[in-house]
Amino acid sequence: MATSVDTPGRDADRTRAAILFAAQQIFAEKGFVEAGVRDITALAGVNQSLVSRYFGGKLKLFEAALADLLDARLMTDLSRKDFGRRIVAIFTDPRRDRAQPLSVLLGATADSEARAIALRLLRDRVLAPLSGWLGGAEADARAARFMIVSTGFFTYRDLLPLAEFSGPVEPRLRQWLEDAFQAIVDD
Amino acid sequence: MATSVDTPGRDADRTRAAILFAAQQIFAEKGFVEAGVRDITALAGVNQSLVSRYFGGKLKLFEAALADLLDARLMTDLSRKDFGRRIVAIFTDPRRDRAQPLSVLLGATADSEARAIALRLLRDRVLAPLSGWLGGAEADARAARFMIVSTGFFTYRDLLPLAEFSGPVEPRLRQWLEDAFQAIVDD
DNA sequence: CAGTGATGTAAACGCATGTTTACATCACGA
DNA sequence: TCGTGATGTAAACATGCGTTTACATCACTG
Known part of the structure; x- marks a missing residue:
């Protein structure tokens, strides 16, 4: 068999x-x-x-x-209205069958060559589309905020698992995450 | 000589x-x-x-x-009034002569043994004091927020240096960082 | 059906790196 | 001053791992 x-x-x-x-x-x-x-x-x-x-x-x-994972583009059909809720839902979806792109990306920071590759893909296939989608003069600063919060979350969920990040996300923390992401589009 | x-x-x-x-x-x-x-x-x-x-x-x-770096405790004499401004100032101080503890800590995530050590030190010597200093029922969630923002910032400054993070921090981004840290103590 | 290139495997190779060993050298006390 | 233990060094050692090589086997074509 x-x-x-x-x-x-x-x-x-x-x-x-x-x-x-x-x-x-x-x-x-x-x-x-x-x-x-x-x-x-x-x-x-x-x-x-x-x-x-x-x-x-x-x-x-x-x-x-990594390139293949990033091709499953997250940014499509993402409304500005409930941006925060949707992003957190994607990041924490337990039914997800594919690896989280950001997990793979952050796992490359320890190797200088892999880091260079990850950095290039991050710029070209995440930050550029995201910045364009956000638009406006502060687009880059907003995109940076998005990366900071996302990275912090994934780091503690995957790399440094603290009690607060194991299992379902603690409600107040989830609320803060959603608000932080939503504020990026709302200003 | x-x-x-x-x-x-x-x-x-x-x-x-x-x-x-x-x-x-x-x-x-x-x-x-x-x-x-x-x-x-x-x-x-x-x-x-x-x-x-x-x-x-x-x-x-x-x-x-890492233990020696964390002994230079950051949490001492940190007023709640301008917490955000002070934290960002510490993180971005160009005259700093010692390595940033969080840089060393995040640089350990790729090795499973070093990560275990870093995780224990982070819990015992950063999160526990921080959570105690913050106080209240939501102390742990607040401490988690602190770590998310800090980690995101250091990751992009040290590990994945984007344009937005090289040199002095872009003013609007700095303002957001200060506000995010301040909100952790203000609720 | 024969042969030939594509596909897959097992073993060996080369290198980087943390660690250990054997030896040299300095400092200090009797 | 002499000797003994602490301090420091150079070289060898052990090992993990990405890669390459030589060989086996399957699939397709004439």
């Missing part, structure tokens, strides 16, 4: 996709440095050497994994 | 202090993972093996370095 259902012979595209998906999970869970190529390929069920063959190395795989 | 002034023969205490100070600088600059023992001892001007002899290894050195 599991030989003709999820393994239709040999398929490079499918193998590549499996590695990419596994990489997103492992990178989100352990961060770039502690995520080993062997961890990723083991989860994907393939040989470790395929990372180099199909992606050109761990670093390129990271770039592909 | 530099042989009788800063090198008074052999002094274990002085050597130990030199390693500790160098560690704080290097850890703040490069993070725990990319900070090599050889980098630290080179800056201290001593042999690499002394890290293991005097501190018991890189991990213990990290713990000692």
Whole structure:
């Protein structure tokens, strides 16, 4: 079993996709440095050497994994009316099946090369669209506020799990988060 | 030169202090993972093996370095009146000669062992005093808000330097930071 | 059906890095 | 002054890990 259902012979595209998906999970869970190529390929069920063959190395795989996650663009159909509530709902959705892009991104800060990649993707595919969506003269400062609050939240949920961040978000904290995000669009 | 002034023969205490100070600088600059023992001892001007002899290894050195930084307690003589302004002033003081504790702390998130140490020190020596100082029923939620904003700020200043965070903080962003910190004590 | 390139694997390689060991050298007391 | 322990150093060691290499196996085409 599991030989003709999820393994239709040999398929490079499918193998590549499996590695990419596994990489997103492992990178989100352990961060770039502690995520080993062997961890990723083991989860994907393939040989470790395929990372180099199909992606050109761990670093390129990271770039592909993060870029793919950011392509599921969050900024679409996001109304200004309940911006805060929607953002917090997305960030805390327990049914989410894909890795949180910001988790993967923040997990790259420890490696100088991965950090450079993450920084470029953050600028081009998050901050630029966000700043444009926010508009106005203070767009950049607003986008910075968005990143500060988001990053702080993800850091303590994923990287430094304190009591306040385990399980559902404490109601008063959630309310503050929603207000902080909403204030970014309301001024 | 530099042989009788800063090198008074052999002094274990002085050597130990030199390693500790160098560690704080290097850890703040490069993070725990990319900070090599050889980098630290080179800056201290001593042999690499002394890290293991005097501190018991890189991990213990990290713990000692972070604990020492946190001992320069920030929470003392901090009035509730201009809390926000004072905090931002401390975080952005260009004349500061010691490493920012939060920089060192956030640089440890990539290593699971260093992260555990950082998390414990953060709880015992930052959050507990802060929560006590804030007081009240919502003290923990307030402390969490403080950490979110602080962490977001340091992440983008040290780890993911965007244009908005290089050089002096943009005035409107600084104002928002001050207000956000002040609101934590004012409710 | 044969052959050839694509796909996948196991093992070895190379390198970086924290740690340990063996040895040298200085300081201080008898 | 002599010797002994503390202090410091250079080199070797051990190991984890990304990558490469050599080989096996499947799939498709003529």
